[in-house]
Amino acid sequence: MTASQLLAWIAGALLLQLLLGGAWAYRRRREQPVFAPLPAMPAAQGGAWQGLRAFRVQARVDEDAARSQCSFYLVPLDAQPLPAFKPGQFLTFVLPLPDPARPGGEAGVTRCYSLSDTPDPAHYRVTIKRQPDGRVSRYFHEQVQPGQVLQLRAPAGHFHIDADGREPAVLVAGGIGITPMLSMLRWCLAHQPQRRLHLFYGLRNGAEHAFKAQLEQLAAAHPQLTLTVAYSRPAASDRLGTDYQHAGHVDLELLRRTLPHGRHRFFLCGPPALMASLVPALAAWGVPESDIHYEAFGPASLPRSAPAGGADAGAAPGLHAQLRFQRSGRSLSWDGSAANLLDFAEAHGITVDSGCRSGGCGSCETRLLEGSVHYPHRPDHDPAPGHCLLCVAQPATDLVLEA
Template identity: 35%
Template sequence: MPLSLSLQTRTIVKACLPALEAHGLDITKEMYRRLLSDENIRDLFNMSHQKTGDQPKALAFAVLAYARHIDDPSALKDMIERIAEKHVGLNILPEHYPHVGTALLGAIAHVLGDQATPEIMEAWKDAYGFLAEVLIGRERQIYQEHADSRGGWTGWRPFRITGRHEETADTTSFILQPVDGQPVMRHQPGQYLSFRLNLPGIGTERRNYSISSAPADDHYRITIRRQEEGTVSRWFHDHAGKGDVLDVSAPSGDFTLPPQVKHPLVLISAGSGITPIMSMMETLATQDSCPSVHLIHGATAPAETIFSDRLHELAAKGAFTADLFYSQVSTLPPRSQGINHHTGRLTPSWLKNHDDGQAHFYICGPAGFMTTMIQALRDQGISRERLHYELFGPAADPFLVTQA
């Protein structure tokens, strides 16, 4: 990422750090209030994250991180990549950025009042414009990569639900195939699909769901856990069925395996966090030569373990070994080939004994779970280069943001 901001701009932005630390969330809340007053822009956002406050928190952390690293924004390359991938999935375009800039600058002036001098506003205008150009440039590259890929596309492509399977009492998988019958882009294991849905009585909603299958030329599988407060997950469970057509954008996301896996892998998940992990495991199971793979997964009970049958099938074939933890049972199922069962939750002390000094860790699950796991691994001296994790929804946890 080139450094092209003036010294004056960088100095002023850094001088605003105390104000951002004190009022950053107020600024982003005001920004979204202004931005979402435009119906055309509002449809680009996940309104559930607005209701919970996660989206303003995530943006406040991102703005603060940008200000702290304004002298060398290349330190934020991982965060920039994650944002760019998310934007591409949601089909954010260059013409959307001025709306965001206007809302952000207006919010800064509104919250800071007399402190928002013309010099400060001009510096933030330059800083936002620079970051916007960086994101637009990276997003342009990703869009082009999608367009150039076999089976790839840009924009929204209609897919039909051709299969539905209940994995557990509250989790369902859906098979998606393109309406045009043409090939689909083979995703990178760990990526997600983004959806544009027009729900009766609700309106337009956009969501991301991890692909839970290995790459294929003709279909994707997504696996969705029902959330009682989740408007879209409830719609999928209660209404989505075979024959329904959905608008889908090409696979996105940077929580992916490298093209050539050269190190042992430890895959750590909890609950529905196993969905992108399953895509990885099914992919690795097809490779002739691959380093060792170890799965560590937490669920409430055996019956609530998503993909339980498939896990046992793959483990029996020697594709990986696994330790499964059940937080709400006292009696364990019998040991099966390649799989150990445990009562209680996965703990940092247990995890401490399972690092061979070379393994790369891929982690996905609820934010609190990931924070605990990442902190435990970091405390063991494991470098960030060996830690990879997926964040469902906006990055509203400050620890996870700073670790990324």
């Protein structure tokens, strides 16, 4: 056999192998189900996305001895890098939970949870506390497992750390309010290493002390960070001076005794009792309103300064107004007895999608056909032009709403 004949024989064998392999692959492909590719995620301003995006739960980690606070690590299904967020912001989840009104049916339930770590292009993390009467928090703790796919809106919210870092930051957390504070704290240590930081963390006892080892390690490694933990009901096994530094609540007296003299920026997140006592106390102490930033749990329970002009201009307390709900075909009189337009609509049998009920998630955003509204509390979600958030809005004039 000549060399040319040998080369021709080898080439023919390789060609036959390629043809057989292609036929086998084609047959395998025909036998398997075909999945349509996921649609491309449209980009929003700042690199965020519009609407819902699918995330897979990568892991879940209990963060306290009582196993009442659990972190969920979330990775995008499309494997694209995640946009950065401002430390302190939250994620909005839309969850398909059983619908009590339709046996066997599902309803989209919306909830907002603070991001509890620094921005990472690979994953997000939220930490959720199980509430005995919390439908959604129980769902996360009892049913959400690694591998499950959840639908999320992009990070949002006006409560976040300031970027200039000129004044020392005082972070005050009550209970699960530690989540945005931990995000702020870790970001500051990485990006503002010269900034003085004071973290005050109030909780009942050591069983509920989330991120205990992590916080102690951060305080030991960073001299610019002062950690003060307060237990209001310490257990017999909790050691004063080791597990916690103060017996009682985080209050103004503790801040005055601990903080050095000078200007500070305050960031607070916790249950209503903590916020209702400490926010006014800071103002009475002489802290400028511009230096007090806070986020309360649940519906906005503390008065916030409304943005000047815009939808809030001309609001009048006790206003009597005529409201027209266009799609529902209802004309009603507003007498000021309802806290907001969402409560008013529901009291009159008008169904409106809603979620957080505190102006954070945007679920109740409704087109405003005529008139203007007033926001007693500044919402975290910025409604589109010509729209309003029913859960925190009150009428400033007669209104025609699309709902």
